[in-house]
Amino acid sequence: MEHPFADIQYCETLFNRFYDVGGLTSGGVTRLGYTQTEDQMHEIFAHLGGELGFENRQDEVGNTFVGSMAREGCYLIGSHLDSVIDGGRYDGVAGIIAGLMVLRWAKEEGLPIPVRVGAFRCEESSNFGCCTIGSGLVTKELHRQRVAGLVSRDGETLESIFASRGYSLDPPRISGLSGYLELHIEQGKVLEESGTSVGIVQTIAGPRRFKIYLRGLAEHSGATPMALRSDAMCAAAELILEIERLGNKEAAYQTVATVGVVNSLPNVMNVIPGEVELGIDVRGIDLTSLDRIELEIKDAARRICARRNIEYLEEKLSEFPPVNMSGDVQMGLERAAQRLGVSSRRMMSGAGHDAMAFPTLCETGMVFIPCLKGISHNRAEFASLSSICDGARVIYEYLKGAAV
Numbered sequence: 379m380e381h382p383f384a385d386i387q388y389c390e391t392l393f394n395r396f397y398d399v400g401g402l403t404s405g406g407v408t409r410l411g412y413t414q415t416e417d418q419m420h421e422i423f424a425h426l427g428g429e430l431g432f433e434n435r436q437d438e439v440g441n442t443f444v445g446s447m448a449r450e451g452c453y454l455i456g457s458h459l460d461s462v463i464d465g466g467r468y469d470g471v472a473g474i475i476a477g478l479m480v481l482r483w484a485k486e487e488g489l490p491i492p493v494r495v496g497a498f499r500c501e502e503s504s505n506f507g508c509c510t511i512g513s514g515l516v517t518k519e520l521h522r523q524r525v526a527g528l529v530s531r532d533g534e535t536l537e538s539i540f541a542s543r544g545y546s547l548d549p550p551r552i553s554g555l556s557g558y559l560e561l562h563i564e565q566g567k568v569l570e571e572s573g574t575s576v577g578i579v580q581t582i583a584g585p586r587r588f589k590i591y592l593r594g595l596a597e598h599s600g601a602t603p604m605a606l607r608s609d610a611m612c613a614a615a616e617l618i619l620e621i622e623r624l625g626n627k628e629a630a631y632q633t634v635a636t637v638g639v640v641n642s643l644p645n646v647m648n649v650i651p652g653e654v655e656l657g658i659d660v661r662g663i664d665l666t667s668l669d670r671i672e673l674e675i676k677d678a679a680r681r682i683c684a685r686r687n688i689e690y691l692e693e694k695l696s697e698f699p700p701v702n703m704s705g706d707v708q709m710g711l712e713r714a715a716q717r718l719g720v721s722s723r724r725m726m727s728g729a730g731h732d733a734m735a736f737p738t739l740c741e742t743g744m745v746f747i748p749c750l751k752g753i754s755h756n757r758a759e760f761a762s763l764s765s766i767c768d769g770a771r772v773i774y775e776y777l778k779g780a781a782v
C-alpha cells in the first residue's frame with residue numbers, strides 16, 4: 379500500500395537510531411542477549427518512547443516497555459532487540475519499530491484502547507543456547523530451574539548475570555493483557571516468491587535444542603595408525619550427516635534439523651581430535667515427528683559412538699512445543715489487511731518468536747513481512763521500510779477493529 383511520506387520518514391529515523399549498535403566491520407551486527415550491547419538497544423528504545431511522550435518501564439528481567447502502563451485491557455506489541463552473531467538489522471528490530479509507529483498513530487488519533495510496546499531480552503539462542511528468555515520468564519513459560527545454570531558464550535551463568543544486574547529469575551507473571559501482537563520479518567521466501575505483502579501466522583514451530591559431547595582420545599596424528607584411533611571428530615562428522623538424513627526423512631512433516639555448533643579440542647593440526655561438542659537445533663510443528671527425530675538422533679549417537687569406541691553425553695538445553703496463534707486474531711488481521719487493500723496469506727513460522735510465550739496469557743497473533751530473498755540470521759538481511767509500514771498498518775487497523 380502507499381504510505382504517507384511522514385510514515386516512511388519516521389520508520390527510517392527509528393531504524394537509523396539503532397543502526398550503529400553492535401556494528402561490525404563485516405557490515406553485520408552482534409547484539410547478544412544480556413550484554414551491554416543489548417542494553418544500548420534498550421536505552422535507545424526507551425529514549426524513542428520518551429520522544430513520543432511516553433514513560434518507560436523496565437521489568438524484573440530487563441525487558442523494556444513504553445506506552446500505556448494500564449493494568450487492564452492493554453494490547454502489547456512486542457519483539458526483541460538482540461541479534462545472532464554477525465546478524466542483520468531487521469530480525470526483531472522491525473517489530474519494535476512497527477510497535478513505535480503504531481504507538482504514534484494511536485496517540486495522534488486518540489485510539490481508545492491502551493497500547494504498550496515491549497522489547498524482550500535475549501530472544502535469540504545465540505548466547506545461552508536457549509531462546510525467548512526475557513518473554514519466557516515473565517510469562518512463566520520458562521522457569522528458574524530451566525535457565526539459571528545456562529552459560530553464556532563468555533562463560534557466565536545466567537544466574538550470575540541476573541544477580542549482578544539485580545534482576546530476578548522468578549519475576550511476577552505479566553498480566554492485564556487483552557492481546558499480544560508481533561510483527562517480524564518472515565525469514566523465508568514464501569511472501570516474496572508469492573508477491574504477498576503480509577503473512578498471518580497460524581503456528582510457530584517448536585524448537586528443541588541439544589548438545590552432544592563426544593570424547594575419544596587425543597593422540598599424535600602422525601604416530602597413531604588409522605586402525606588404533608578414537609577420533610571424536612570422525613564420529614561427529616558421521617553423526618552430523620545422519621542428523622541431516624533424519625531431517626530429510628521428517629521433512630514431509632515440516633520438521634528440520636541443524637547442527638550449527640561444532641567445537642573441537644584441542645583443535646590443532648597434529649593431534650587427533652579428542653573431544654567434540656555439537657549443538658543441535660530441531661524444529662517442527664508435528665509433535666510426533668519431533669519426538670521421533672529426537673529418539674532417532676539419540677539412537678544414532680549411541681550406534682555411531684559404540685562402533686567407534688567414543689564416549690558421549692547428551693544434554694537437552696531447551697524444548698518448546700509448537701504454538702498456535704489465536705484463530706480470532708488471524709481472522710481479525712486478515713480482515714484488517716483486506717480493509718487496507720494489503721495482500722495477505724496465512725502461513726506457518728519455522729523460526730521461533732517471543733509470540734510463542736503469550737498464547738496461554740492472551741489472544742496472540744503475528745504478522746510477517748517479506749525480507750529480501752528470505753535471507754535472515756545473516757548480515758545481508760533486508761526488509762523495505764514500506765513493508766515495515768504495511769505490517770504496522772495492518773496491526774493498527776486490527777487494533778482499531780478491536781476498539782469498536
Ligand code: GLV
Nearest residue numbers: 502503729730731
Ligand atoms: C530465532 O530467531 C530463532 O532461532 O528462531
Ligand code: MN
Nearest residue numbers: 462469502755
Ligand atoms: Mn532471530
Ligand code: MN
Nearest residue numbers: 469470501731
Ligand atoms: Mn527474531
